[in-house]
Amino acid sequence: MPELESKRAQVARIRRTAVRALADFPVEEPRLTFIAHGENTTFRVDSRDARYLLRVHRPNRHGPGVDSRLAVGSELDWLAALQADTELNVPTPIRARSGQWTTVADGLVCSLLGWQAGRMQSANPRPVHFRRLGGVLARLHDQASGWTPPAGFVRMRWDWETFFGNTMEYGGVSAAGCWDLLPAPVRAQFDEIARRMRTVMADLGSGPDVFGLIHADLHLENALFDRDTVRLIDFDDCGFGYWLYDLAVPLWEYRSHPDHAEIRAALLAGYAETRELPDLTHLDNFIATRDVAFGLWFAGMAQVNPSFAADLNKVMTSIQKALTQAL
Structure with a gap:
């Protein structure tokens, strides 16, 4: 692996981009506070009368040949529709002075969202969450x-x-290249899941009873709780996929949790109160599919982000252990 630019240097460089991007949005006297440097680089923006989230998006985030500005703008189209059509608490997309959802600074697509308040419960989850x-x-x-x-x-x-082929790009590495970065035991497990899911997905098809527009990353760190209110964040992975995958994502991290059975029952009961559950036969297969998606993403991001590189071996060992028990 080539020597990586330090995280501090990367964030400092992208912060300069963020300052340039903010000039294109109707925010008075903005003050930036760094939040995270991962898939995107994010900053809290405080102004005289409001708080926002500024995202500087990674190039080729949505796959080679996909216009990132169109893809991010489409995400914000859905957020605007969710606000218009429902009472769900989702981030408010903020238009640039140009009237567009996004702007470009230093060649990077940037977007601005209203701030979502609340507490993450990922460290202390309860069935009610x-x-x-x-x-x-x-x-x-x-x-x-x-x-x-x-x-x-x-x-x-x-x-x-998208899950198992060479559609995506992670950290500047093609999906096929990320497969080659996997430790041999993990690669063998992922190959088995890919074989299994080829049949599962072919059998399921893509009719509206099983497939539609999903969040695709709604784990407990992307849900903020404020008493009875749940505020959703990070629609960056949203796209067309299986309803079952959206149910698998929040369960994935808690397979070994002592309260897993209660957690699983609570998630499904909460869903069933509002909408008929999809056929749950393959829920565990979709949880395993999440391992593949996460593992490939992490392997690619480790090639460009020193924080990911430092944790790569630990993450791969954890995935291998979880799949050894699941497969």
């Missing part, structure tokens, strides 16, 4: 099932090719 999250997912899927995206809507399609 999953029950509320299940209800939110059901309402999200209901809106997606009845909504017609505008012309030019561009988002990922989370099908077999």
Whole structure:
């Protein structure tokens, strides 16, 4: 692996880009506070009368040949529709002075969202959090099932090719290249899941009873809790995929949790209160699919981000252990 630019240097460089991007948005006297440097680089923006989230998006985030500006703008189209059609608490997309959802600074697409307040419960999850999250997912899927995206809507399609083929790019590395970065035991496990899911997804098809517009990353760190209110964040992975995958994502990290059975039952019960559950036969297969998606992403990001590189061996060992028990 080539020597990586330090995280501090990367963030300092992207912060300069963020300052330039903010000039294109109607925010008075902004003050930036760094939040995270991962898939995107994010900053809290405080102004005289409001708080925002500024995202500087990674190039080729949505796959080679996909216009990132169109893809991010499509994400924000859905957020605007969710606010118009539902009572779900999702980030408010903020238009640039140009009237567009995004701007470009130093060649990077940037977007601005209203701030979402609340507490993450990922470190101390209880079944009630999953029950509320299940209800939110059901309402999200209901809106997606009845909504017609505008012309030019561009988002990922989370099908077999995207999960297991060479559609995506992670950290500047093609998906095929990320497969080659995997330790041999993990690669063998991922190959087995790919073989299994080729049959599963072919049998399921892509009809509206199983497939539609999903969040695709709604784990407990992307849900903020404020009493009975759940506020959703980070729609960066949203695209067309299996309803089951959206249910698998929040369960994935808690397979070994002592309260896993209660957590799983609560998520599904919360969903069923609002919307009929999809066939759950392959839920565990989709949880394993999440291992593949996460592992490939982490392997690619480790090639450009020193924080990911430092944790790569630990993460791969954890994935191998979890799949050894699951497969």
